[in-house]
Amino acid sequence: MAQLDLREKLEILADAAKYDASCASSGTSKRKSSGGKGLGSTEGMGICHAYAPDGRCISLLKILLTNSCVFDCHYCINRKSSNVRRARFTAQEVVRLTLDFYRRNYIEGLFLSSGIIRSPDYTMEQIVEVARSLREDHDFRGYIHLKTIPDADPGLIHQAGLHADRLSINVELPTVAGLARLAPEKSAPRIEGAMGDLKREIEDSGDARKRYRSAPKFAPAGQSTQMIVGADAATDRDIVGRAAGLYGRFGLRRVYYSAFSPIPDASAVLPLQRPPLIREHRLYQSDWLMRFYDYSPGEVADAADTATGMMPLDIDPKLAWALKHRDSFPVDVNTAPRQALLRVPGLGVKAVDRILVSRRWRRMTLADVARLTVSVKKLKPFLITSDWRPTLLADRADLRPLVAPPAKQMELFAA
Missing domain, CATH: 3.20.20 (TIM Barrel)
Structure with a gap:
């Protein structure tokens, strides 16, 4: 050679x-240099x-x-x-x-x-x-x-x-x-x-x-x-449970998910195609729900499809959970506890913390909340403000397509 x-x-x-x-x-923290x-x-x-x-x-x-x-x-x-x-x-x-x-x-x-x-x-x-x-x-x-x-x-x-x-x-x-x-x-x-x-x-x-x-x-x-995700028959529900167990038993800082990618001269026991990249993305989102949004592993797993055990690809797991648990919504932004606000689709941790500070001084409107998030469209069926109440919207049978991301956004992941 x-x-x-x-x-x-x-x-x-x-x-x-x-x-x-x-x-x-x-x-990690920065290391100080001895003697400069x-x-x-x-x-x-x-x-x-x-x-x-x-x-x-x-x-x-x-x-x-x-x-x-x-x-x-x-x-x-x-x-x-x-x-x-x-x-x-x-x-x-x-x-x-x-x-x-x-x-x-x-x-x-x-x-x-x-x-x-x-x-x-x-x-x-x-x-x-x-x-x-x-x-x-x-x-x-x-x-x-x-x-x-x-x-x-x-x-x-x-x-x-x-x-x-x-x-x-x-x-x-x-x-x-x-x-x-x-x-x-x-x-x-x-x-x-x-x-x-x-x-x-x-x-x-x-x-x-x-x-x-x-x-x-x-x-x-x-x-x-x-x-590795997609090389074996493990479902997303299996993966979420496994990750939760690893966090709990070994105090891990992170669990990383890597979508299986077909390799040259691959073994016959491997799948011929890689899983959609969006699946890896949904697992990272599920991971964040456990780490930063106070969701239990069971709640995150509940966002998966009951029959297949897989997370929906067209919507994020937080929205999937909310659609399955309509009885938990709408949430009043001016009175709800932090844990309930963290379950509102479209509200991130920083937005929730800012809401908790702001509402101490004034009653918040829909426009106030909109300034704290990327899009208010996903929020409206799940949130009550001083000037907004989704009277019929939350019970609509066709709610999912109304709050799902645009098709062009999904195409980016598919590519």
């Missing part, structure tokens, strides 16, 4: 990393853009250490039997790339994952060495997210957490049956065991830092995971 230069490796391994969606830097000499803080190969909760766009160098792998997972383009061009970085090549991109102000951090080479421990050692060298040899103060390997030695995972802001372990597929069928070399109990170990280390570190300010930080931005 011909020797590849650094740019060729970057082209191959940045492209191979695009299938990993769990790449965001929310939840540290490196610190964006387009090119391997650069991805993630968004923090406050809206900041954060650029990361997103690459694999290698796309070679000893595993043969059916859904993975980098599986052992896949006919793809292979490449591998050394640890110092990743360090060099990260520093070069950082100095040019292209990126604010690194997201590093890898296929498994030789053994889980050997691969994890190389990943840890990248983070160690950046922090200790080069005083790198940028963000680091490492994808960890469940089967690796716990001591290596511990070292990774001391250098990285966030660690993640992919559960891969929503169901244990799906994982056993499509990735028989991987074990759901081992994956969840590793996630439980991470949770305990993160909690122990937090407790230690409350008592001793000098105690080392361990993955201060927490842990996340990713699951």
